[in-house]
Every structure is written in structure tokens, then in C-alpha cells.
Amino acid sequence: MIASVAAPLLRFDGVRIETSGRAGSEARTLLEGLSFDVAAGEFVAVVGESGSGKTLAARSILNLLPAGVRQTAGRIELQGRDLSQLSAPEMRQVRGAQIGMVFQEPMVSLNPAMTLERQLAEGMQLHRNLPSDEIRRQSIAMLERVRISNPLRCLKSYPHEFSGGMRQRIMLASVLLLKPKLLIADEPTTALDTLSQREVLELMVELAHDNGAAVLLITHDLGLVARYTERAIVLEKGRLMESGFTDEILANPQNPYTQRLVASLPRGRADLVPPPDSAPTLLQVRQACIEYPGRPGIWRAGVPTQVVHGVSLDVRAGEIVAVVGASGSGKSTLGRAVLGLKPLAAGTISFDGIELAAMTAAQRKQFRRDAQLVFQDPYSSLDPRRRVRDIVGATLRHVDDLDAAERRARVQSILEEVGLSSFGDRFPHQMSGGQRQRVAIARAVVSRPRLVVADEPVSALDVTIQQQVLTLLQTLQAQYGFACLFITHDLAVVRQIATRVVVMSGGIVVEEGPVASVFAAPAHKYTRELLEATPSLEVAVLPRC
Amino acid sequence: MRVWLRHAGSGAILGISLVGALLLTIAIGLVWMPYNPIAIDLAHPLAPPALHHWFGTDEFGRDVLSRSMLGARISVLIALATVAVAITLGTTLGLLAGYLRGWTDRVLMMGTDTVLAFPGILLALALIAVLGSSNGSIILALSTAYTPSVVRVVRSTVLSIREREFIEASRSAGDSALETIVRHVLPNVLPPVVVLATSLFGWAMLSESALSFLGVGVPPPAPTWGNMLSESRPYMDIAGWLSIVPGLCIAGTLLGINLLGDALRDWLDPRRES
Numbered sequence: 102m103i104a105s106v107a108a109p110l111l112r113f114d115g116v117r118i119e120t121s122g123r124a125g126s127e128a129r130t131l132l133e134g135l136s137f138d139v140a141a142g143e144f145v146a147v148v149g150e151s152g153s154g155k156t157l158a159a160r161s162i163l164n165l166l167p168a169g170v171r172q173t174a175g176r177i178e179l180q181g182r183d184l185s186q187l188s189a190p191e192m193r194q195v196r197g198a199q200i201g202m203v204f205q206e207p208m209v210s211l212n213p214a215m216t217l218e219r220q221l222a223e224g225m226q227l228h229r230n231l232p233s234d235e236i237r238r239q240s241i242a243m244l245e246r247v248r249i250s251n252p253l254r255c256l257k258s259y260p261h262e263f264s265g266g267m268r269q270r271i272m273l274a275s276v277l278l279l280k281p282k283l284l285i286a287d288e289p290t291t292a293l294d295t296l297s298q299r300e301v302l303e304l305m306v307e308l309a310h311d312n313g314a315a316v317l318l319i320t321h322d323l324g325l326v327a328r329y330t331e332r333a334i335v336l337e338k339g340r341l342m343e344s345g346f347t348d349e350i351l352a353n354p355q356n357p358y359t360q361r362l363v364a365s366l367p368r369g370r371a372d373l374v375p376p377p378d379s380a381p382t383l384l385q386v387r388q389a390c391i392e393y394p395g396r397p398g399i400w401r402a403g404v405p406t407q408v409v410h411g412v413s414l415d416v417r418a419g420e421i422v423a424v425v426g427a428s429g430s431g432k433s434t435l436g437r438a439v440l441g442l443k444p445l446a447a448g449t450i451s452f453d454g455i456e457l458a459a460m461t462a463a464q465r466k467q468f469r470r471d472a473q474l475v476f477q478d479p480y481s482s483l484d485p486r487r488r489v490r491d492i493v494g495a496t497l498r499h500v501d502d503l504d505a506a507e508r509r510a511r512v513q514s515i516l517e518e519v520g521l522s523s524f525g526d527r528f529p530h531q532m533s534g535g536q537r538q539r540v541a542i543a544r545a546v547v548s549r550p551r552l553v554v555a556d557e558p559v560s561a562l563d564v565t566i567q568q569q570v571l572t573l574l575q576t577l578q579a580q581y582g583f584a585c586l587f588i589t590h591d592l593a594v595v596r597q598i599a600t601r602v603v604v605m606s607g608g609i610v611v612e613e614g615p616v617a618s619v620f621a622a623p624a625h626k627y628t629r630e631l632l633e634a635t636p637s638l639e640v641a642v643l644p645r646c
Numbered sequence: 647m648r649v650w651l652r653h654a655g656s657g658a659i660l661g662i663s664l665v666g667a668l669l670l671t672i673a674i675g676l677v678w679m680p681y682n683p684i685a686i687d688l689a690h691p692l693a694p695p696a697l698h699h700w701f702g703t704d705e706f707g708r709d710v711l712s713r714s715m716l717g718a719r720i721s722v723l724i725a726l727a728t729v730a731v732a733i734t735l736g737t738t739l740g741l742l743a744g745y746l747r748g749w750t751d752r753v754l755m756m757g758t759d760t761v762l763a764f765p766g767i768l769l770a771l772a773l774i775a776v777l778g779s780s781n782g783s784i785i786l787a788l789s790t791a792y793t794p795s796v797v798r799v800v801r802s803t804v805l806s807i808r809e810r811e812f813i814e815a816s817r818s819a820g821d822s823a824l825e826t827i828v829r830h831v832l833p834n835v836l837p838p839v840v841v842l843a844t845s846l847f848g849w850a851m852l853s854e855s856a857l858s859f860l861g862v863g864v865p866p867p868a869p870t871w872g873n874m875l876s877e878s879r880p881y882m883d884i885a886g887w888l889s890i891v892p893g894l895c896i897a898g899t900l901l902g903i904n905l906l907g908d909a910l911r912d913w914l915d916p917r918r919e920s
Contacts, residue, residue, distance in 0.1 A: 440818050469820030482811035486833040486916055492812075495829075499820040528916040544815065 108181050109138035110315050111162070111283055116175035118157055118166065118339075131157055131170065132339040141282065144306070144316045146326040146347065148362070149336035150563035151534075155319045158336070159285050161185075162317075163196050179283070198228040201276035201314075203305075205288040207268035211260040218256035221275045228279055243274040247304055266297025273305055280312050287319040294427040294590055299634035302329055321564060323366055324593070324636030327351055335359050365568035369596035375615070376419040383584050384416040384439060384552055389448035391434050408434050410608045411448065418551065421578065421585040423599035423616070425592060425631070431608040432588045436554045439586060440472050441465075452552070470500055473545035475574075477557035479537035483529040489516070490525035493544045500548060515547045519573060535566035539573060546577050553578075554586045559594060571598060592635045596620065604628050658909030664902025668718060675715035683712040684867040692885045702887045704877070710891050713869040718895065721870045724785055725850040731789035733843050736796025737835070741827050743797065744804025755801070758794035766791035767856055774862045781864060784857060788850050799842055803835045837911050844907025848900040855896070871895050 118132035132154040139145045149155040160166055162177055162184065177184045179199065187195065196202075204210040212220060221240040225231055231239075237256070244252035247270040260268055269289060276284065286305065290298035306329055309316045318330055326333050326347055333350050335342040335358065343356040354360045388411045395403025409431040416422050426432045437443040439450060441457045450457045452468055460468060473496065476482035483492055494512045497503060503511065516522050519539040529537055538558060545553050555574065559567040575598060578585060587599055595602055595616060602620075603613040604627065612625040623629045680700070687707030695702045701710035743754040761769065770787035777783035807813065808831065816826045855872025857863035864870045871892040878888035 437814075442814060442818060466820060469818065472818075474815065474818045476811040476815070478811060482815055484812040484816075484830050484834070487830075495816065495821075496819045530917050541815075 108178075110141045110143075110180060111139040111317070112176070112178040113137050113158070114176045114178065116158070116161065116177055117173050118154070118161055118170060119173050121169050121171055130339060132161070134175070135336075135339075135341055136175075137334050137341070137344055139283070139315050139317060142310075142313050142315055143332065144309070144318065144330045146330035146333040147317060147319045147336060148321065148323065148326055148333055150321055150362075150565065152338065153336040154339040155336050156287055157339075159202070159287050159317065159319050162283075162285060163200055163202060164192055165202075194228070197224045197276075197281070198279050199281055200283045200285060201279060201281035203269070203272055203276055203284065203286045203289045205291055207265050207272055207292060210272055211268055213260050215259070216256065217258055217260065217271060221256070221271075221278060224275065224279045239278060240274075243278050244271070246308060247271065247274045248300075249274075264297070266293050266300060269293060269297070269301045270304060273301065273308065277308050277312060277314070281314055283315045283317065284309055285317045285319070288321070289318075290325070291320075291322075295592075295631055295634045296427055298325075299636075305329075322636070323351065323363065323564065328636040335362070362564060365565045367568070367571065367591070367593040367597040369616075373421075373598075373600050373616075375600040376417050380417040380419055382415050383418045383420075383453060384414075384586070385449075385451040385454075386412060386414045386435075386439065387449045387451075388413055389435065389438060389450060390446045391431070391438050391443055392446040405446070407446065408608050409438070412605070412608075412610050413448075414603050414610065414613065416552065416584050416586055418584055419582045420601065421587055421599045423587045423589060423595040423602045424605060425589060425595055425602055426605035427590060427631075430605040432605050433556050435605070436474070436556050436586060436588050439552075439554055440474055441468070442474075466499060470496075470548045471550050472552045472554070473548065473550040475538075475541050475545045475553060475555040475558045478561050479534055479541055480529075480561075482541050483537055485529055487528075488525065489521065489527050489529070489532075489540050492529075492540060493547050496544050496548045511547060512543075515543045518546075518577065519543045533566075534562055535570060538562060538566075538570050542570070542574060542577065546581065546583070549581060550583050552584045552586065554588070556588045557590070558587075560589065560591060567594075574598070592620070592632060604631070655909075657905045658912075661902050661905025661907075661909055664898050665906050668722065668899055668902065671715055672719050672722065675719055679709075679712040679715050681709035681712045683708060683716040683869055692881060692888075694885070695887055701891045702885065704874075704885075704888055705881060710874075710887065713874060714871070714891055714895055717869040717871045717874055717892065720781070720864055720868060721851055721854060721872065721896075722899070724781060724788075724854050724864070724870070725847050727785045728788040728792065728850040728854075729843050729846045731785065732792035732796055732846060733839060735789070736793045737800050737832075737839055739793070740797040740800025741804055741831060741835070744801040745808055745823065745827050745831060751801075754797065758797045761790065762794040762798075764791075767853060770853065770857060771860070771862060774857070779862050779865050784854060784863065788853055791853075792846055792849065796839070796842060796846075799838055800835050803838055804831055807831055807834050836914055840907055840911045840914065844903050847903050851896060851900065 113135050116132060116135045117130060120129045120131065135158060147155045147158060157166065157170070161172055164184065166172070172185055179195065184192070184195065218237070218240065222236045225236045225239065240256060241252045244255055249255050249267065249270065263271065284305070289305070290301050293301065302325065305316065318325070320326060330347050332345065333347045334344040335350065335356065337358045342358045343350055343354065350359060351363060354363050389409060390407055390411055391409040392405035392407045394405050412435060414422070424432045424435065434443060438445060445458070452472060455464055457468070490512055493515060494508055497508045497511060513522070513525065516525055519542060521536060521539055521543070524532065524536065529540070532540070542558070558574070559570050562570060571594065589595060599616050601614065602616045604611050604619070604625065606627045612619060612623065612628045619628065620632065623632055685708065687703065690703055690707045691705050693699055693703040693707070699709055699711070701714065703709055704713070739754050739758070743751040769791045773787035773790060774783050777786065813826060813830055816830050821829065851871070854863055854870060855875055858870055858873035859876035863873055866873065874892040875889060878885070878892070882889050
């Protein structure tokens with residue numbers, strides 16, 4: 102344990118952050134009386150869901166609060182110096198040089214119009230008086246440290262030439278080049294898939310250790326907290342709920358909110374039973390290949406890129422099958438093809454014994470009713486100009502055996518089942534992410550489908566909401582008995598919801614089988630890597646020093 | 647209505663008042679005008695505004711107020727019809743090009759880009775030269791010139807909307823392409839279209855004036871605000887009212903239409919309720 106004799110590196114003392122409440126709106130407190138310390142070299146997590154104020158807390162350290170939001174009480178001290186009293190030029194000396202920040206979105210946090218050499222050099226030119234060949238030498242060394250192959254070429258490149266994971270590593274390099282005493286990482290890997298997430302975080306831990314930098318990791322992911330931090334601070338709605346050693350908080354949470362948070366983590370369930378062997382095969386995919394058209398010229402067709410290469414899988418009636426894979430593995434594309442929304446380049450997909458491509462108009466109509474889709478992003482999957490009632494009812498528009506009154510009744514009853522009975526007249530923007538996702542589920546289930554394709558339905562949601570939505574999906578599945586193709590990158594979710602898992606990588610199926618046996622004894626290297634990279638509460642790689 | 651007005655703000659109220667005044671003027675003009683707007687009275691040319699000629703008379707002694715009232719009817723009719731044709735046609739083509747992509751898109755865009763390559767007024771001149779000068783041909787010529795810009799705006803909006811997942815949701819519910827376009831794409835492209843329509847209205851009114859100025863507009867002696875303005879040019883220093891009256895009419899109408907358009911766009915947005 103770090104001796105806390107010296108003054109802490111960073112100290113929050115009763116910090117309050119409010120909106121300034123101009124233009125007729127009331128002043129609101131976004132962060133109330135927040136106090137905590139971070140010692141030099143310590144790894145501390147700030148945990149919370151959206152709206153908890155965790156990002157505001159991080160930004161307030163560097164005085165980067167959004168317009169109209171300000172700190173109205175308390176002190177934020179860096180080695181005993183009150184940061185909120187610093188003048189703008191003094192603050193600039195602190196930013197970058199003493200406190201580095203890594204943002205969530207690697208796609209937008211690097212300037213697309215600048216070469217990486219200039220971006221990496223910018224901080225050193227500002228804060229360290231070094232000759233340019235020395236700056237270059239250090240940049241190259243740092244890029245090697247973050248395992249960018251061919252750093253010389255990298256310096257001449259622009260950000261768009263790199264993947265999200267690589268960009269985040271480059272971002273990390275540019276921040277750590279200045280050897281800050283404190284590194285603030287605001288959801289640094291939320292936009293990345295499991296494997297790149299692990300890569301980036303492990304590099305971050307390693308480099309911070311080498312430089313003796315303390316890390317403030319802002320995250321909603323308790324698995325990451327368990328794995329990478331020594332102490333944690335739990336925030337809810339701008340208030341400190343609990344703080345202490347990570348393993349103690351997670352193993353034995355004292356605060357009701359923390360308890361709820363820990364309980365919300367997806368867990369393996371023993372009570373999941375696969376459908377009986379007599380259950381007929383509902384969906385049959387054989388050797389499916391799917392292509393995206395290339396960019397056409399004026400007189401020639403584009404060269405298509407194949408993203409799914411010969412995938413076969415079966416889903417039986419009433420079965421929940423998880424399709425797991427990193428981004429770009431072709432799993433979402435496959436989900437679209439299963440619903441007939443993407444044409445196959447080769448192979449066949451049959452639903453209930455009828456091949457999709459060979460369906461008659463009447464069969465296709467029935468198929469549209471029997472197979473439904475739940476999307477990942479509830480912000481883009483609901484038409485902003487329609488009310489919830491219309492959105493859910495749209496699925497029934499082509500169901501001929503119901504009259505208008507029956508349709509209304511069906512919509513109302515499904516809204517009740519998803520707990521939104523009074524939300525029929527609302528527009529999507531008047532609801533939270535979790536409520537929207539429940540609307541999306543209601544829309545999929547209202548026609549009593551036999552197959553629901555759920556494409557990452559909970560990955561855009563907060564942990565507690567995620568649990569509610571998963572539970573809802575399970576309840577509805579148990580009630581209506583539809584089969585489900587559950588596409589996800591999160592193995593913990595797979596364990597909770599599915600009985601069988603299909604692992605995809607690079608457009609092919611690398612492994613499939615019952616969840617329990619695949620997770621206990623993964624046969625393929627990729628599955629093993631994925632399982633190792635998935636953080637869970639049980640593992641903590643960081644020994645407390 | 648009162649609730650809506652309170653939300654709408656002073657801009658919308660001014661917009662509604664101006665457009666309301668315009669419509670009222672046109673309505674009154676249909677049943678009564680102080681003088682016959684085309685009757686020539688050579689005894690009183692260029693009379694300054696006075697009690698019996700509120701806005702004075704022009705070089706032929708015609709009553710400017712009466713001519714403005716009739717001009718309102720013709721100018722607004724031409725601008726309105728032009729905008730209606732350009733918006734309807736442009737939105738339809740833009741929806742098709744943006745949603746269907748592929749060959750439809752390429753052919754339609756080649757067509758619109760070709761039309762766009764000509765300056766709008768030149769194209770209108772050429773068309774009128776072929777069709778002859780009448781209200782109908784002016785409307786046709788101006789809407790042909792304006793349609794491509796509507797197509798472009800609508801198409802680019804559709805391109806972003808068609809990638810949103812609710813479009814896929816509509817397709818997976820069994821909607822045909824036409825149903826998806828009408829139910830989900832069209833409502834979401836309306837806000838930019840409304841704004842575009844109001845600015846086109848202004849352009850149409852000015853172009854009609856420009857055509858009249860070039861002598862191919864609405865044929866005399868029928869008055870429009872545009873040709874009144876152009877005929878007033880030689881007398882600007884001795885009879886300023888001849889320019890000021892139609893000028894103010896055009897400016898006020900454009901202001902009103904634009905404010906109304908902004909209010910309409912906000913009013914159409916469901917987010918306004920929260």
C-alpha cells in the first residue's frame with residue numbers, strides 16, 4: 102500500500118459543480134461535495150453510469166468544463182496547488198505537462214488534418230524546450246513502446262490510416278511523451294472491441310508504472326475496475342456513493358447503489374435450459390457468403406468485398422444462440438442476411454424449411470412477421486418523427502388478420518409488458534436509452550415472431566439498464582418462446598442469456614457449441630484470447646503495492 | 647393557437663402578421679380596388695401620394711395602390727406556383743435518387759447537374775423564348791431552374807437518413823420501398839425542405855422581377871411588383887414612391903415568408919414539445 106505521509110498528488114475537497122442557470126433555466130448541481138485523494142503512482146477508478154458526473158469530475162481537474170457549467174465550491178489540488186485558482190496561462194502549463202488526458206473516442210480525438218509527427222511533437226514543443234531531432238527521437242521511441250510497428254512510417258501518416266485500437270495507443274503515446282504525473286483516461290476503451298481494449302489498457306498500466314504516473318480511470322465497466330485499479334470511487338447522480346479499495350468494494354459493497362451495480366453485472370445462469378432435442382430447426386444457414394459492393398466507377402461496377410465467408414449455423418425453435426466476435430468479424434452482417442435485409446453472394450439461408458431467396462410473396466410476408474430485429478443503437482433505430490404507439494404498431498401494419506382495434510390492443514398490451522404502458526404518445530427523444538431499447542424490443546415482439554435477431558441490444562446501455570433489458574428479453578422469450586440469434590461482443594452477456602454460442606472471427610465461424618463447454622474449454626485460439634481479454638470481477642492483475 | 651403563439655416567439659408573430667396582411671390585400675383586391683389598375687389617366691402622371699391617390703400615380707397616371715394590389719396577386723401567384731412545382735418535383739426526384747441509389751441516382755443526378763450548369767436566369771430566358779411570354783411559361787421556366795437545387799438538398803438529406811436503423815426496421819417489418827419512403831424518409835427530410843421553400847419563394851419573386859426587367863416577364867399592362875419596380879427606374883429621382891412602394895412590398899413579403907418558414911420548421915419538429 103502506498104504510504105500516505107506526503108501530500109496526495111491530487112485532492113478533491115468538497116468540489117461542487119453546477120450549471121450556471123442562465124437563460125431562464127434553473128441552476129442545477131451536477132456534482133455535490135466530492136472529496137477524494139489520489140496518491141502519486143496510484144491507479145484509481147471513478148465508476149458511474151451516464152449522468153453520474155464522472156466525466157465532469159475528470160474535466161474539472163483540467164478546467165475543461167463545458168460552457169455554462171462551473172465549479173462553485175471546493176478545491177481541486179494538484180500537489181497542494183489549487184488548480185481552480187490558476188490563471189489561464191498557468192493552467193496551460195499544467196495541462197499536458199503535468200496532467201495528461203486520453204479521451205473516449207479515438208476516432209475524433211486525433212486531428213485528421215495533421216500528420217502524427219506534428220501531433221506527437223505539439224506537446225513537447227509547447228512544454229519542453231527540445232531540439233526537433235530530439236523530439237523526433239523521443240516520438241519514435243514512444244511509438245515503439247506502444248507497439249506501433251514501423252514508427253517511422255507512422256510519423257508520416259494521418260490518423261485515418263489506423264484502426265481505433267491503434268489510434269488509442271497513439272493517443273496514449275502522445276500523452277505519455279510528456280511524462281505527466283497524472284493520467285486521466287475517460288472511458289478510453291469504450292469504443293474498442295474486447296481484444297484492443299485489453300491491449301490498450303495493459304499498455305497504459307505498463308507505461309504509467311514505468312513513468313510513475315498516477316492514473317484516474319473513468320469508466321462504467323466494473324470488470325475493468327477490478328482488473329486495473331487499486332482504489333475506486335463510485336458516483337451516482339453527482340454524489341459520492343462509496344470509495345475504498347477496489348477488491349473490497351466489489352467483493353463486499355456497502356452502499357445500496359454499489360450493491361445494485363455489482364448485482365447488475367451479467368452472470369452465468371444455471372437455470373438456462375436448451376430446447377429439447379425434438380425442437381425443429383427453425384433457421385438454417387449453409388455456406389453463406391456476403392459481400393459489400395465496392396465503389397463503382399462511371400462505366401464499371403465496383404469490386405465487391407466479401408465480409409462473410411461460408412458461414413453455416415442452425416437455430417432451433419425456442420433456442421437462444423449467441424454469435425460472438427470482434428467488430429468487423431461479420432456478425433452483424435450475418436444477422437442482417439438472416440432477415441433477408443442483405444443479399445447472399447453464395448450459400449443459402451432457410452427459415453422454417455423455406456429458402457429465403459425462393460420465397461413467394463405470401464411466404465415472404467409471413468416471414469416478415471415471423472422474424473424480427475432489435476438494433477444496437479436505440480437512438481438511431483426509432484424514427485424521431487413518430488410516436489411510440491406508431492413505432493410499435495408499424496410491425497403489425499402488414500398483418501392482415503388483425504383489425505385496427507385488435508392492433509391497438511396488441512400494441513397496448515406489449516407496451517404494458519415492457520413496462521411502458523403510459524408511453525404510447527411519446528416521441529423517442531422524450532425517453533431514456535433504456536426506455537427506447539424497450540420500445541425497440543416491443544416493436545420486435547409485438548407480432549409474436551418465431552425468431553428475433555438481437556444485434557448488440559444492450560451494448561449501448563448502462564450496466565443497471567443493461568441488466569433490466571436483458572431480463573426483459575429473457576422474460577419475453579420465456580413467455581412467447583421465440584428463438585433468438587443474439588449478436589454480441591460481450592462474453593459475460595452470452596453466459597447470462599444463451600445456451601449455445603457461435604464464435605466468429607474474420608468472417609468465418611471458428612468455434613461453436615454449448616456455452617458452458619465452450620467457455621470452460623475453448624478449442625480455438627481466438628476464443629481463448631477473447632475469454633482471457635474479457636474482464637470479470639474475479640480477476641485482478643494489479644497487485645497492490 | 648394562443649399556446650402555440652406563446653411558444654412561437656416574436657419572429658413567428660411578425661411573420662404571420664406580414665403574410666396575413668399580404669393575403670388580406672390580395673383578398674380585398676379581388677372584390678374592390680380604388681381605381682382600375684390599368685386605366686391610363688394622362689392628366690395626372692407622376693402625381694405624388696395624396697388623399698385620392700394614397701401611393702401616387704405612375705408615368706401614365708395609373709394608381710400605384712391599385713397596381714400594387716393587383717401586382718400582389720400576380721407576383722405571389724407566380725412565386726407560389728413556382729415554389730410548389732419545384733418543391734414537389736425536386737423532393738420526389740431527390741427521394742428517389744437518394745433512396746434507390748444505383749442507376750436511378752446516376753441518371754437523375756446527371757440530369758440535375760446539367761440543368762445546374764446553366765445560370766438559372768439564362769435557362770429561364772431560353773425557355774421563355776421558346777414557350778412565349780405568359781404566366782404559365784414563367785412558372786415553368788423558373789421551376790425548371792430551381793428544381794435541381796431542391797433535388798440536391800433532398801438527396802443529401804436522404805443519404806444520411808437511409809443509413810439510420812429505423813429505415814432497416816421499416817424494411818424488416820415488410821414495408822415496400824415506397825411505404826418506407828413516404829412513412830419514414832419523407833417526414834425526416836421536411837425540415838430542410840421547408841426552409842428551402844421559403845428562400846426559394848424569395849428567389850422566385852426576385853427572378854420574376856428580373857425577367858420583367860429584361861422585358862420577358864409578365865407582359866404589360868398587367869402589373870407585378872417586379873415590373874413596377876423596373877418601370878420606375880427612370881423616374882427614381884423625381885417620383886421615389888414608384889420604387890419605394892413595390893420595393894417595400896417585396897421586402898415585407900420576403901421577410902414574412904422567411905419568418906413563417908422558420909416558425910413552421912420549429913413547429914414541425916416533435917422535439918419542440920420537450
